[in-house]
Amino acid sequence: MSYVIGIDLGTSAVKALLVDKNGTVAAEASRSYPLFHEHSGWSEQKPDDWVEATIEALRELASSSGIDAGQIEGISFSGQMHGLVLLDGEGNPVRNAILWNDTRTTEQCREIERTLGDKLLSITRNPALEGFTLPKILWVRQYEPQAFEQAKLFLLPKDYVRYRLTGKLHMDYSDAAGTLMLDVAGKEWSLDVLSAFDLPASFCPALVESHGLVGTLLPKVAESTGLSEATKVFAGGADNACGAIGSGILSEGLTLCSIGTSGVILSYENDKSKDFAGKVHFFNHGKQDAFYVMGVTLAAGYSLSWFKKTFAPSESFDQFLEGVGEVQPGAGGLLFTPYLVGERTPHADSVIRASFVGVDGAHERKHFARAVMEGITFSLNESVDMFRKAGKTVDTIVSIGGGAQNPVWLQMQADIFGATVVALENEQGPGLGAAMLAAYGSGWFESLEACADKFVKHADRYEPQPEAVKAYIGIFKVYQQVYAQTRSLNEALAPYRNK
Structure with a gap:
């Protein structure tokens, strides 16, 4: 039997599901990590806490499931949206991640509205809200200029974890849509938005489909988790997108x-x-x-x-x-x-x-x-x-x-x-959606719909x-x-x- 793993990186914990070709969850593991509220309205986490927790969860899956690591064909991700991870030129975080539920950026939201005007909704299709990523970037530039000077590229939470597992830098469209920097309909970083705030195109990672293959596990990660270096890693998606797939x-x-x-x-x-x-x-x-x-x-x-x-x-x-x-x-x-x-x-x-x-x-x-x-x-x-x-x-x-x-x-x-x-x-939520992206990316099914026919099982129906x-x-x-x-x-x- 072949398996895939769906990793759901939540706000309080990471959960990993081991799923077989019938859509049955064969094993699961989770690890929690702390939240930091240094000031009222602030919500931060340490990106490397996510990585350590994910590796521990994968190690538990590999050791407790009783299956051969070579049977695990692919891994994909679901992740909390909007969180800002700023990386320096060496690929290391310059500060804690600022999360989706952080509300310090009201001033920056108003700046975005004044600067972009009607372009905001026509390009990004969403209003400027405190939870989104661009306001966080502008906040760091305004209030922590030294940290911003070090920053060469930004990622979202699950993308940082995947980067640490594979050494590859990418972001999928469903998560990029929550940054206020993506041309949602055009599926590309908006040069209009980036130039309006003097952000270079190099500040944004390469875009990829959620089922896209982005690499395999780094040797040291494979050794730490007990998985094979040949395990394929797929991009994954935002938690709400993966929750939709898993349903x-x-x-x-x-x-x-x-x-x-x-x-x-x-x-x-x-x-x-x-x-x-x-x-x-x-x-x-x-x-x-x-x-x-x-x-x-x-x-x-x-x-x-x-x-x-x-x-x-x-x-x-x-x-x-x-x-x-x-x-x-x-x-x-x-x-x-x-x-x-x-x-x-x-x-x-x-x-x-x-x-x-x-x-x-x-x-x-x-x-x-x-x-x-x-x-x-x-x-x-x-x-x-x-x-x-x-x-x-x-x-x-x-x-x-x-x-x-x-x-x-x-x-x-x-x-x-x-x-x-x-x-x-x-009901397994976003973690199952992440596993479905890995299953589809691994070629188990010809479409996500075919995967859903096998993995998503309806129970009772209620008619109006x-x-x-x-x-x-x-x-x-x-x-x-x-x-x-x-x-x-x-x-x-x-x-x-x-x-």
């Missing part, structure tokens, strides 16, 4: 709903000219010459966790949600907006906060719990609604994460989204219920009014927070 989101009409701490609605797109006016993210897919659009709810699963922790800390989630299925759509006229930490899509607003609207003396805890679940789903439906208004077909939604663990919530998603909702048998759909259409219209009605109130309350 089979590879054709028009298919959409992913992922509810973790935050929530993501991601939909496949093959039309590079489709314009969402920066209201949602538009990135290159891990599938060649394809794209995806994505909306984000900042406090998705976090909203439900907060509610449980606050009002039922000693109960299990099953106990806590008991009775929610008995409550009719609309939670008895109770509405919740999940703006606990601000919002991203469609309102990029760090000041807005959550609301319960319509609280009645007849409401019980189960009404509040259902309202929270509905409010999270309404927020995600804002993205679905924008996709459809832009002409996209959204008829099948693959649901993963916490929202896929509860049948009541899965049915609620089908009713609010007005689409068939499908759960997965064995006409009466519930009708009710939710009306309630969603009310939900969409709450942001505008409460924005000024939250701005007035902001000075009193945390006091």
Whole structure:
């Protein structure tokens, strides 16, 4: 039997999956690494911590799986997006990596908007947000000029790990799309953007497809991990692109709903000219010459966790949600907006906060719990609604994460989204997508779609219920009014927070 390895480089840990030709996970290993928050809003990691953790995870896979290293044909990667790794002329990091969730770059985002104007959205297809890579580069140049002077090239997190494993410098299109320096539709570094900020083309690594072969393991890495020097290494992709691949989101009409701490609605797109006016993210897919659009709810699963922790800390989630299925759509006229930490899509607003609207003396805890679940789903439906208004077909939604663990919530998603909702048998997320890129790159399948047919297994399906759909259409219209009605109130309350 032949195997591939998918490596998912996350924010808190790296996870490696050993996968066979049937798509079965034969073994897995993970290692964590620290985060550094030197100042409020800062979030950094040491790039070499990722490398050491990855090598340890690979060593565990090779030693514990009981298979011959020669049976492992390929390795590929999924990685946390946007993080900045600056390398000097010797290929060493000049400072810690600045991560996607670092918020120090508001000043640089405004500079990008002033400098590029309309070119920003026409070229990069995304607004200037603090998490993206270009604002981080400009911050380092402004506030750490000595470090920037040493920097000759930038990479993203997984690309640095791959560089240390192979000695080769590359970046795939799906991750490059999150830098604000890529011409997303043209699939090349934008000379307009680079010249606007006096960055040389040599500052950017060579671009490659996600399934592209970029090298083999360096001898010292092979020795450290127990793998063969002949093991092929493929570029990999951004975590959201790999999550889409690992969920089979590879054709028009298919959409992913992922509810973790935050929530993501991601939909496949093959039309590079489709314009969402920066209201949602538009990135290159891990599938060649394809794209995806994505909306984000900042406090998705976090909203439900907060509610449980606050009002039922000693109960299990099953106990806590008991009775929610008995409550009719609309939670008895109770509405919740999940703006606990601000919002991203469609309102990029760090000041807005959550609301319960319509609280009645007849409401019980189960009404509040259902309202929270509905409010999270309404927020995600804002993205679905924008996709459809832009002409996209959204008829099948693959649901993963916490929202896929509860049948009541899965049915609620089908009713609010007005689409068939499908759960997965064995949810492995971006790590499986990375393994699929290695499998496709190794020639196991003629296409990623053929790989998905073998690797991605659907479980239960939930069809929208006409009466519930009708009710939710009306309630969603009310939900969409709450942001505008409460924005000024939250701005007035902001000075009193945390006091």
